[in-house]
Amino acid sequence: MIKKLLISIGVLLAVSFQAFSQEVEKFPVITVNELPGAVFEVPRTFSGSSLYGYIDGGADLYLEYGFSGAWVNEVNWQGGKYTIELYKMNSPEDAFGIYSVSRYRCKSTPELTPFTCHNKYQLQIVAGRYYISIINSTGTPADSAASLLIGKAVVKKIGDESADLTKFISDVPIQTVNLNAVLVKGELGVRNGVPDLADLFKDFTSYRALILQQKEQTIVSVIFAEKEKAEAFYVMHSPGNQQSQGITQPENANELVTRISDNQVMLTIKNP
Amino acid sequence: MKVNSLDRRKFVTLVGAGSLALAAKPFSVISAPFEPAPDKPSTNIADAAKTPRHEFSMPGRYPGKVVQVRNGKAVANGIPVEEEAYKMIKKAMLELTGQKSLKKAWRKFVQPGEKIGLKVNPVAGVLLSTSHAVTKSVIKQLIESGIKKEDIVIWDRRAMDLKDVGYTSENYPGIKISGTEMQDEQGAFYDKEGKLYGENNIDKEWYYWADVEGEYDSETIPYMINGGKYSYFTKIVTRDLDKIINIPILKNAGNSVTNAMKNLAYGAITNTGRLHAQLWNDTCAEVCAFSPLRDKVVLNICDGLRGCFNGGPGANPQFICDFNVILASSDPVAMDRIGYDIIVEKRIAEGIQKASTPEILKFLKMSSELGLGVSDKKLIELKVIDLV
Numbered sequence: 001m002i003k004k005l006l007i008s009i010g011v012l013l014a015v016s017f018q019a020f021s022q023e024v025e026k027f028p029v030i031t032v033n034e035l036p037g038a039v040f041e042v043p044r045t046f047s048g049s050s051l052y053g054y055i056d057g058g059a060d061l062y063l064e065y066g067f068s069g070a071w072v073n074e075v076n077w078q079g080g081k082y083t084i085e086l087y088k089m090n091s092p093e094d095a096f097g098i099y100s101v102s103r104y105r106c107k108s109t110p111e112l113t114p115f116t117c118h119n120k121y122q123l124q125i126v127a128g129r130y131y132i133s134i135i136n137s138t139g140t141p142a143d144s145a146a147s148l149l150i151g152k153a154v155v156k157k158i159g160d161e162s163a164d165l166t167k168f169i170s171d172v173p174i175q176t177v178n179l180n181a182v183l184v185k186g187e188l189g190v191r192n193g194v195p196d197l198a199d200l201f202k203d204f205t206s207y208r209a210l211i212l213q214q215k216e217q218t219i220v221s222v223i224f225a226e227k228e229k230a231e232a233f234y235v236m237h238s239p240g241n242q243q244s245q246g247i248t249q250p251e252n253a254n255e256l257v258t259r260i261s262d263n264q265v266m267l268t269i270k271n272p
Numbered sequence: 273m274k275v276n277s278l279d280r281r282k283f284v285t286l287v288g289a290g291s292l293a294l295a296a297k298p299f300s301v302i303s304a305p306f307e308p309a310p311d312k313p314s315t316n317i318a319d320a321a322k323t324p325r326h327e328f329s330m331p332g333r334y335p336g337k338v339v340q341v342r343n344g345k346a347v348a349n350g351i352p353v354e355e356e357a358y359k360m361i362k363k364a365m366l367e368l369t370g371q372k373s374l375k376k377a378w379r380k381f382v383q384p385g386e387k388i389g390l391k392v393n394p395v396a397g398v399l400l401s402t403s404h405a406v407t408k409s410v411i412k413q414l415i416e417s418g419i420k421k422e423d424i425v426i427w428d429r430r431a432m433d434l435k436d437v438g439y440t441s442e443n444y445p446g447i448k449i450s451g452t453e454m455q456d457e458q459g460a461f462y463d464k465e466g467k468l469y470g471e472n473n474i475d476k477e478w479y480y481w482a483d484v485e486g487e488y489d490s491e492t493i494p495y496m497i498n499g500g501k502y503s504y505f506t507k508i509v510t511r512d513l514d515k516i517i518n519i520p521i522l523k524n525a526g527n528s529v530t531n532a533m534k535n536l537a538y539g540a541i542t543n544t545g546r547l548h549a550q551l552w553n554d555t556c557a558e559v560c561a562f563s564p565l566r567d568k569v570v571l572n573i574c575d576g577l578r579g580c581f582n583g584g585p586g587a588n589p590q591f592i593c594d595f596n597v598i599l600a601s602s603d604p605v606a607m608d609r610i611g612y613d614i615i616v617e618k619r620i621a622e623g624i625q626k627a628s629t630p631e632i633l634k635f636l637k638m639s640s641e642l643g644l645g646v647s648d649k650k651l652i653e654l655k656v657i658d659l660v
Binding site: 042045046047048049050053055056057058059060061083101102103104105119120121122133135137139188191192195196198 | 350395396397398399459488489491492494495496525526527528530534538544545548549582583584585586588589590591619624625626627629
C-alpha cells in the first residue's frame, strides 16, 4: 500500500516537474494563425541535456555553446512538409555561434535578420537568442519559398534583438560577418567551424573567439574570461616579447598579434 | 558484474537529486569531448578481458581487410537505389570472403537458426539514417542465404527513432523491430507503475562503469534510462541476439568520424549523456570490447551511399552528400579508418579543412590496443571496386 502511494507521489512529482519545465521554457511558436491551412504535428520540446534525446551526440555542440531549450515540430503546409527547429541559446552570441558552424555556402541571405542563410533544403536564421532551422525535404523552389514564409512568421514573434559582434571585430560589414565569420567557445566549435585552427586553441579554455576567414588573411579575435589566459595566449604568439599592450611583429612573420585589452587578443594570420 | 543494491539505491537517489538541482538552476555547459583531460576518469575496461574470446570475436574472420565498392548510380535524386545497393553489397561480400557464391559468403558469418540483429543508425532522422535500400538488400541476401525472416531483428537504441525513419513492421513485414528506449502508443515513457518501459529492456548483469556521474532531469532520463556511474547493456545484445551485423552510416563528428564503433558503443548502452564530454574516445573503443558486442558483431556494412561531411552527427542538409560507397569488413576499426579517409577527402575538396589529421582518431588507436581491429592504415588491406 505504502509502496503504491510512494509510486503515485513519484509519478505525480515527475508529471508536475515536466509541466513546470514546460511552463518555464516559452518558445515563439507559430500556429495556424500565422500559417493558415497548416497542419502541425505534436511538437517536441527539449531542455538542457535532454537534447541528447533528439540529436544524440549532436547535442554536445549545442551544449558547448550554451543551450537552454529546443522546440521542434513538423508542419504540412501548401503541399510541402517542413521541420521547424527553434534552439533557444543562452545569448544572441551563442545563437550566432551555433549558426556560424552550421551554415555553409549560403545561396542567398534574405533580410529576415542580419544573420540569415538560405539554401535549397534549409533556411537558417539567428533571431535574438534563437537559432532557427527550417528544413524541407524536396529542395524545390516552392518548398524553399514556403520555408522563407515560415521563417518570417517565426522571426516576427521574436523581435529584432541581434548579437553584437563588434566587440570582437569592428569595421567589418555585417554581411561579411554573416557569410564568413565563425564564433567558437570550445573544442567542438573549433573542430566543426575552423578545424585547421585546432592547434591555436589547444591548451585554452573559457574563451570566446570570432574568426573571420578572408582571402588574404584570417583574423582571430579572442576574448578570455581571465586576463591571465589572454596574457598566455598573447605571449605564445609574440615570442621574445613580454609587453602586455601594443602591437608586436613576432618571429613568425605570418602572424601579427595585438593585445586589445586585458582580456582580449587579436591575431592576424596571413593565408599561405 | 552485478551491481549491488546499495549502488542501485544510490544512483536512484542521485537521479532524483539531479532533477531537483537542475530544476532550480540553469544547465551547465558541457565541455568539449574528444580530448580527455589528463586526469581521465577510470572505467571498468579490465572486466572486458575476463570473458574469453572466440573465433568470431572482433576483428573477426578478416582482420584489417576492408572492401570498398563505389557506384555512381547508387543514389538517384537523393534517394538510395535498392537494386544498386544490392549489387554493391553482393560484390563486397564476395570480395571480402573470397567466395564465388553469395550464400557461402554470408554463411561465413551467420548460420540458419541464429538470431541475427541488424544494428542500423536512425538517430539523425530521415535525412541521415541507414537507408532502407541497404537494410533491405542485407535482409534479402540473408534470406537468400537461408536465414529465416523471423530470425532477423532490426534494432537500435530508440524504438521511436526507428519508427520515425520508417523501420516499421509495415515496411518490414515479418521482421522484428526492437529498441531499448521506448514509448507506449500514447507517447508515454512510463508504465502505470511509474517505471520506464526501457528499464525492462536493460541487462544489469552487463555494464560499462565509468567514474563520471550521470545526472539528468526528468525530461532526459527516458532517453538515458538511468543515471549514476553505470551504463547497462541492452538485453537486445546480451540476450536476444546470437550475431550482429552492424550497418552504420558514414558521418563526420567535427573533424573525426562516426561510423562502426560509435554506432555500436553508443547504441548498445544506457546513460550515455555523461560519456560524451570526457570519455568519447574511450566509450567508442571500450564498450565494444565487452563480450556482447566484441563477440557478436561479426560483420560491418557501412552505408556510405549518402552521408555527411560536416555538421555530423546531426543532419544538416547542406552537408549531406552522396558518397556512393559501401564498405564491408569484419573489422570495425579498419572500416572506420577507411571511412575517415572518405570523409576527409570530401572535407578537403569542400574547403572545410586543409589536410588529413588521422592522428586525432584516438578511439581507433585505443580500439587497436584492445585487440578489436587494425587502425594503422599501412596494415589495412583495402580493396576498392568500381561498379559501372
